[in-house]
Amino acid sequence: MLKIKINNSEFLVKSDISVLEACKYVGISIPRFCYHETLSVAGNCRMCLVEIEKTPKPVSSCTLPVSNNMQIYTDTPLVKKARENVVETLLLNHPLDCPICDQGGECDLQDQTKMWGSDYSRFFISKRGVEDKNCGPLIKTIMTRCIHCTRCVRFGSEIAGVDFLGTLNRGTSTEIGSYISNMFSSEISGNVIDLCPVGALTSKPYAFKARPWELRSNESIDLTDSTGSSIYVNFKETEVLRILPKNSSEVNENLISDKARFFYDSLKTQRLQRIFQKTTDMKFNSLNWQQLLSKVDEVLSNNSTKKIVILVNEELDFHSLNILKFISNKYAPKIEIQFLGGSSSTFKNYFVSNAANKIADIRKAGKTCFLLSCNLRLEAAILNSKVRSKVVSENFDVVSLGQKFNSNFPVKIVNLSILNVLRILEAKDSISRNLIANKTPLIVVGDSLNKRLLGNFSLVGYLKNIIPSAIILEVKSFCNTESINFLGVKSLNTCSIKAADVVFSINLEDNVSIRKHLMHLDVKSFWINTHGSKLASSATFILPTLTYFEQEGIFLNLEQRPQKTLKSLSGANDGRSIKTILLSIFSELNIDFISLNSKFATFLEEIVSQPNLFKQLSNKFARTNMFDIKGLSKQNFVSLYPIKSSLEDFYRSNNLSKNSITMAQCSQAVREKFNNFKTND
Numbered sequence: 001m002l003k004i005k006i007n008n009s010e011f012l013v014k015s016d017i018s019v020l021e022a023c024k025y026v027g028i029s030i031p032r033f034c035y036h037e038t039l040s041v042a043g044n045c046r047m048c049l050v051e052i053e054k055t056p057k058p059v060s061s062c063t064l065p066v067s068n069n070m071q072i073y074t075d076t077p078l079v080k081k082a083r084e085n086v087v088e089t090l091l092l093n094h095p096l097d098c099p100i101c102d103q104g105g106e107c108d109l110q111d112q113t114k115m116w117g118s119d120y121s122r123f124f125i126s127k128r129g130v131e132d133k134n135c136g137p138l139i140k141t142i143m144t145r146c147i148h149c150t151r152c153v154r155f156g157s158e159i160a161g162v163d164f165l166g167t168l169n170r171g172t173s174t175e176i177g178s179y180i181s182n183m184f185s186s187e188i189s190g191n192v193i194d195l196c197p198v199g200a201l202t203s204k205p206y207a208f209k210a211r212p213w214e215l216r217s218n219e220s221i222d223l224t225d226s227t228g229s230s231i232y233v234n235f236k237e238t239e240v241l242r243i244l245p246k247n248s249s250e251v252n253e254n255l256i257s258d259k260a261r262f263f264y265d266s267l268k269t270q271r272l273q274r275i276f277q278k279t280t281d282m283k284f285n286s287l288n289w290q291q292l293l294s295k296v297d298e299v300l301s302n303n304s305t306k307k308i309v310i311l312v313n314e315e316l317d318f319h320s321l322n323i324l325k326f327i328s329n330k331y332a333p334k335i336e337i338q339f340l341g342g343s344s345s346t347f348k349n350y351f352v353s354n355a356a357n358k359i360a361d362i363r364k365a366g367k368t369c370f371l372l373s374c375n376l377r378l379e380a381a382i383l384n385s386k387v388r389s390k391v392v393s394e395n396f397d398v399v400s401l402g403q404k405f406n407s408n409f410p411v412k413i414v415n416l417s418i419l420n421v422l423r424i425l426e427a428k429d430s431i432s433r434n435l436i437a438n439k440t441p442l443i444v445v446g447d448s449l450n451k452r453l454l455g456n457f458s459l460v461g462y463l464k465n466i467i468p469s470a471i472i473l474e475v476k477s478f479c480n481t482e483s484i485n486f487l488g489v490k491s492l493n494t495c496s497i498k499a500a501d502v503v504f505s506i507n508l509e510d511n512v513s514i515r516k517h518l519m520h521l522d523v524k525s526f527w528i529n530t531h532g533s534k535l536a537s538s539a540t541f542i543l544p545t546l547t548y549f550e551q552e553g554i555f556l557n558l559e560q561r562p563q564k565t566l567k568s569l570s571g572a573n574d575g576r577s578i579k580t581i582l583l584s585i586f587s588e589l590n591i592d593f594i595s596l597n598s599k600f601a602t603f604l605e606e607i608v609s610q611p612n613l614f615k616q617l618s619n620k621f622a623r624t625n626m627f628d629i630k631g632l633s634k635q636n637f638v639s640l641y642p643i644k645s646s647l648e649d650f651y652r653s654n655n656l657s658k659n660s661i662t663m664a665q666c667s668q669a670v671r672e673k674f675n676n677f678k679t680n681d
Contacts, residue, residue: 005071019061019072020048022456028074030110031083033090033197034149035062038254040158042150045090047112049082050074057483058082080116087117087249092149093128094198103199105212110146123178129176135164136393137665138182138190138262140207146176146200153193159255160186161388161408176200183669187381189214205262205662206242209378209579215241218568219545221555223315223482224657225550227359227382228557229256233549233568237238238436240264240549240569250360251561258380258666259650264549266660270531272544273573289574292541296585299502299524308335311502313507313519314478315654317553318562320506320578321480325487327586336496339489340514358559361471362386365442371400372421372459374446377407380475380558383444384408386580395433402446403644418452418643438662440469447477448646475558477646478654482556497521504528506578507545509655510535528581531659544575547656551577 001012006028011021017042020644033045039061039359049058053071058079061072073079090109096195098104104183110510130143153165163305164184168177184192192201215234222243229252232244243264245256275292276284287295299305308558310324328337369387378383390396400413401421416424445460453626459474477483497503497517503525508514517540518525527539548555550571554564594671647653651663651670 002066002068002070003065006074007075013066015066017066019050019064019066020053022066023061023072023074030061030074031116032062032111032134033108033112033147034151036151036154036195036368038159039151039154039195042154044146046086046150047083049086051076051079061537073680083112083116084118085260087113088121088123091121092123093144094147095144097142097199099147100208101142101199102202102207103196104142107199108197115230118191119537122412124544126289128172131177132487133177134181134183135189135201136354136436136669137662138204138258139184139193140202140204142202143177143199143200145173147198149174149197150175150176151195151197152176152201155192155195156186159191159385159389160188162186164191183673185670187257187259187377188255188385190258191245191255195318199380203241203242203262205265210236216568220549220565220568221481221557221563222256222553223565224257224259224654225265225380226479226481226553226558227252227380228479228561228563229260229382231256231260235568238570240281242265245641250358251557252382255382255385259381259653261662262662262666263657264266264658265662266658267547267569268532269659269661270492272529272532272536272542272575274544276542278540281394289576293544293584295541296526300585306334307496307500308502308504309496310335310337310504310506311492311497312337312339313509313655314339314481314484315592316480316483316507316578317548317551317555318480318483318486319553319566321483321489322584323579323582324506325489325580328440337489338492338496339484340492340508340626357471357473358561359383359386359473362390362473364440364441365390365396365471366438367395367397368438369396369398369444371398371402371411371465372443373402373452373643373645374400374444375402375405375447375647376444376475376649377405378645378650379446379477381650383473383475386443387442390544401643405645414455416643418449423641425494440471441467443467443470443472445472445474446643446645448643449474451646452643473558479557480555482560486556492517502526503538507655508535509658528578529655530575531655543581545573545581546574546575546577550575551579 002015004011004013006023006026011026012023013025017025020030020032020035023330030048030050032048034042035045037047040651043060043063046060051058051073052064053073091113094109098107098110101107128144130146132143133141135141148167150167156162156164162185164178164182164186165176166178167451168175190203193203196202213234218233218235220231222231226620230246230248232246233240234242243256243261244256245252247254270352275287275289277287277292277295278284300308310328312321312324324337328335376387387398387666391398391409398408398409398411400411401416401424402413403415410645414564421479445461449459461476463470463472501523503518503521503523505518506528510530515535518535524541525539526541526543527536528543528545529536530545532542536542548565550567550569552565552567554562556562608665649667651667652658657663
C-alpha cells in the first residue's frame with residue numbers, strides 16, 4: 001500500500017495503479033472520455049487532467065502511476081480551466097445534434113459539457129464533416145459526432161478480435177473508419193454502442209424509437225444461449241425497445257452477444273394471438289379457452305386415447321418442466337414426456353456434469369485449453385471473449401479437437417472422430433500427456449459431443465475422474481438443458497411418437513428434423529408455441545403462449561446457476577403461460593404448485609449446507625461410470641462420424657432468433673461477406 005494525498009487528504013491505496021484509479025478507489029470522480037476499465041489506456045482525450053505537486057503543468061491521470069507521498073489536486077482553478085479548454089476543443093467540430101441524437105440523455109459529452117464546459121465558444125469557422133461508415137445492420141454511424149476517443153478501435157482489436165476500425169489520416173483530418181467498407185463481423189460488436197461516449201455509434205434498430213427517460217427497465221437474463229448473461233430490458237408500454245448488459249462479474253461482466261441485444265423484434269413478429277382448431281376442410285376456426293378446454297377433455301377422456309406424448313425443447317422453464325414431470329409420473333406409462341435434443345443425462349449424472357466449475361474459474365485455468373467438438377465463437381460468444389482475453393494477456397495455448405472453424409485467436413485444430421479423441425485419453429499421445437501434466441487445464445465440451453456418445457455414460461464424468469483439478473465447462477445449445485438433465489427427462493423416441501394417439505408440442509422450433517417426426521402424423525396434435533410456422537398449420541389445435549419477457553421463470557445456465565426472469569410485458573391477446581395451460585388441461589391432478597416450486601430451492605439448500613453430499617455422489621458416479629475405451633467401438637457406443645459444432649448460424653439458433661427480422665438481416669450479411677459469387681445488381 002502507498003500513502004498519497006488527494007486534495008490535502010491522506011489515503012492508502014494499492015501500488016501499480018494509475019492516479020485516476022486511485023481517485024476512483026477513494027470515491028473521487030474524475031471526468032474521462034477515452035479511459036475504460038476493460039480497455040487498454042490510450043490517454044488521448046486529456047479530459048482527466050489533474051495537478052501534481054512540483055509539476056509545471058496538468059497531467060493525464062489515466063496514464064500516470066501513483067507513487068509514495070504523491071500529492072494530487074483535482075479541483076484547483078488550473079485543473080478546472082484545463083478541462084474547460086478540453087471540452088471547448090472537443091466541441092469545435094461537434095454538430096448540434098442533441099435534439100435528434102439517440103444518445104441524448106445518456107451522453108457523456110453532454111454531462112461533461114454541463115459540468116466543466118464554458119457558456120460560450122471562440123470558434124466561428126465552418127465545422128468539419130465526416131462521411132458515415134457502414135458497419136452492418138446493427139450499428140448506426142454518424143461519424144461527424146466522433147471525438148476520437150478510440151474506445152471502439154481498442155474494443156475491436158483487444159476484446160472482439162476484429163481489426164475492423166482504425167484511425168485514419170492525421171491532424172485535423174483524423175477520423176475513425178475502415179479501409180474496406182464491410183460488416184463489423186463480430187458476435188459481440190453491439191457492445192461498442194455502450195462504449196461510445198457520444199452519439200457516433202448508436203443502435204440501428206433502436207433509432208428514433210424513444211428517449212431513455214421514457215423507458216422502464218427490468219432485470220432479466222439472456223436465454224439465447226446457455227451462458228445466462230445478465231441483462232436490462234428497456235420497454236415502453238407493451239413493446240421492448242432495447243436490451244442492455246447488466247454488469248455481472250461472475251458471468252458476463254459488462255458484455256452481451258449481438259443475438260441477446262437485438263433479437264427482441266421477434267416478440268411481435270409472427271406471434272400467435274388466438275386459439276385455432278383445424279376443421280375437416282383444412283380451415284381454422286377461432287376458439288376461446290372455455291371451448292378449447294372442453295374439447296381437450298373430450299380428447300383425453302376418450303377410451304381410444306391410450307398413449308399421450310408431450311414433446312418439449314430445452315428452453316422450457318424449470319417450473320413448467322417440473323409440472324410436466326409430475327404429470328408424466330402420475331399417468332405413466334399413458335403420458336410420456338420427451339425432449340428433442342441429444343442424449344439426456346440421468347439424475348445422478350447431473351451432480352458431476354460440470355463438477356461445480358464456474359465461468360469465473362476461467363481466470364484460474366493453467367496454460368492449456370482444450371475445445372472438444374466446440375466452436376466457442378458461435379456457441380458461447382461471451383465465453384469466447386473470456387478465453388481470448390486470457391490468450392492475449394497470458395501464455396495460454398488452445399487446442400481444438402474437431403472440425404476447423406473461424407476463430408479470433410490462435411487455435412491448434414486437430415480434426416478427429418470421437419473414437420480417436422477417446423483413444424487420446426489413454427495417455428499414449430503428446431496431447432494427452434500435455435492434458436494430464438497440466439495442473440488445471442480448461443476443457444470446454446460442446447453440445448454436439450453428447451450426440452456422438454450413444455451409451456448411458458458421461459465423458460465429462462470420465463474426464464473429471466482422470467483429471468480432478470481440470471476446469472470443465474459444458475456448452476449447451478439451449479438455455480435450460482441443465483434443467484432437462486436435473487429432472488431426468490428422456491430424449492426423443494421415434495417409436496413412442498408413432499404409437500401415440502395424442503401429441504403435445506410445447507415451444508418447439510420449426511426445423512427440418514422436427515418436421516420429419518411431426519409433419520405427417522395422423523393423430524390429434526396440439527401446437528403450443530409463441531410463434532406460428534408451417535409446422536403449426538399441420539396441428540389440430542394451435543395454442544398461443546407467452547415468451548420469457550411476459551412471465552417469470554427459473555432457468556439453469558451451463559454452470560448450473562439458477563437464474564430468474566421477470567415479467568416485463570403483458571403478452572398476446574389469448575396467450576397464457578405454459579404453467580397455466582398445463583394446470584388448466586390437467587386440473588384434476590390437484591397439483592400443489594407451490595410445493596413443486598420449492599423442491600428445487602430445497603435441493604440447492606441441501607447441496608450448499610452439505611458439501612460432502614456432492615462429493616459422495618460424484619465419487620459414486622465416478623466408480624460406477626468407468627468404461628473401457630478400447631471396447632467402445634465394438635459395443636457401438638460411439639459414433640464414427642467426425643465431430644463438429646452443433647451450431648452453424650450464430651444469429652438464428654433458437655425459436656425467437658429465427659423469427660427476428662434483424663437476426664435474419666445479420667445472417668444474410670454474413671453469408672454475403674463469404675460469398676465469392678456475389679453480384680451487384
